[in-house]
Structure formats: C-alpha cells, structure tokens
Amino acid sequence: MTPPRAIADCRLYVCTPDRADLASFIAACISGGVDVVQLREKSLEAKPLLERARLAAAVCRDHGVPFILNDRPDLALEAGADGVHVGQEDAPVALARRILGPAAIVGLSTHSPADLDGATGPGGTGISYISAGPVEPTPTKPGRPGTGLDYLALATERSSHPVFVTGGVTPERIPALADAGARHFVVVRYLTEAPDPARAARALREAIERALPA
Numbered sequence: 001m002t003p004p005r006a007i008a009d010c011r012l013y014v015c016t017p018d019r020a021d022l023a024s025f026i027a028a029c030i031s032g033g034v035d036v037v038q039l040r041e042k043s044l045e046a047k048p049l050l051e052r053a054r055l056a057a058a059v060c061r062d063h064g065v066p067f068i069l070n071d072r073p074d075l076a077l078e079a080g081a082d083g084v085h086v087g088q089e090d091a092p093v094a095l096a097r098r099i100l101g102p103a104a105i106v107g108l109s110t111h112s113p114a115d116l117d118g119a120t121g122p123g124g125t126g127i128s129y130i131s132a133g134p135v136e137p138t139p140t141k142p143g144r145p146g147t148g149l150d151y152l153a154l155a156t157e158r159s160s161h162p163v164f165v166t167g168g169v170t171p172e173r174i175p176a177l178a179d180a181g182a183r184h185f186v187v188v189r190y191l192t193e194a195p196d197p198a199r200a201a202r203a204l205r206e207a208i209e210r211a212l213p214a
Helices: 022-032 044-063 073-079 093-100 114-119 148-158 175-178 197-211
Strands: 012-016 036-040 068-069 085-086 104-112 131-133 164-166 184-187
Touching: 012 197, 022 036, 022 044, 022 197, 036 044, 036 197, 044 068, 044 073, 068 073, 068 175, 073 085, 085 093, 093 104, 104 114, 114 131, 114 148, 131 148, 148 164, 148 175, 175 197, 184 197
Parallel strands: 012 036, 012 184, 036 068, 068 085, 085 104, 104 131, 131 164, 164 184
Antiparallel strands: none
C-alpha cells in the first residue's frame, strides 16, 4: 500500500455513481491510468452510501489513489475517504475542512465567473482544487448549460488551485481542452459507459500525455 498522490499531481479523475461492479470498475479504471476517484451517488441514504464509500475507499487505498466522496464530508470522514467534493449549494468548504481536517482534499465545483470569484477570494480558503465546467452540457448535470472553453481558460488563468475540467472529456476533445489551459480532467460517461473501462482509461491517459507538455 502506498500513500495517495497529491491532488495537484493527478491528471485523470473518474466520477462514478454506485454500480454493482463498483470495486472492479474502480480497479480497472486505475489500471488504465485514472489517478483520482470520486463516488457521486445522489440516490442512496446515508447508511448504504457509507458502505459503498468504504468499499471504494479500500480499493483506492490499495492502489495509492485518492478517494473522494461527493457532497457529504461527514460520511467522507467515517468512510476513511481522502476528501470530499462539494457544489455551490452543498456544505461550505470551511465546514468540510473543519470536519475532515487540514490534510484532507476539499474540492469545489465552479460554473461561472461569480463562482470563481468565491473560490479565489477570501471564501476560497481551505480549497484543495476546483472543477470548471461542464464545458459541454452533460446528462450528469441536467439543465445546466455548457460553460464553453472561455470559462475554462479564465479559471485556469486565475485560480491558484488545480483546475479539473468537466463536461465532454474524451480523447478527441483533450487537445482543445489542453489548449484552453486544462491540465487536469474529470471523466464520467466515457468511462462509466465503457465496455472495457481499463482500455478507455488508457486511451484518455495517452491523449493527456500527448497533449500536455512534459
């Protein structure tokens, strides 16, 4: 078992709902090059979500990959997660930080320049990374319009935190995202809907390595 890498060193981030094959899916993604995992499950009550989070945390721990739970800093603490990801309407970053402590990863979603102002100003204290997007509309964020590449470029220019781009990340799209400033990439459907997640993750990882400077 190796300690999880720092979030700033992570390039390929999978965000997955719960699924029957959660443990093997996560392991396959990691074998293909994923280096940070988030469990994002909106439909489970606290107790079953905690059980699934503990399972995911154990798989990630065995591979030295950070595990992040969506929305729930209390359950992240109990599950042994490395951190939590919160949205603009979720628990405040300061509360998540108090619950999880100074060493935990605390991520924050941003979708607009106003969100970015909050993340880069005094209210951004305690943030480990931000997400920017979705660049393109996505079914995982129903009703939310795409932010476009201009917002990604603004976020990567202004943020002192690592910026993970969301929305429509595929091997074909990675060069354009990288040109707009992306260095860290969040993937949902390209991996969660893949018949071979390890192979799909390798394709993403190879595209990232081609697109980014050494």
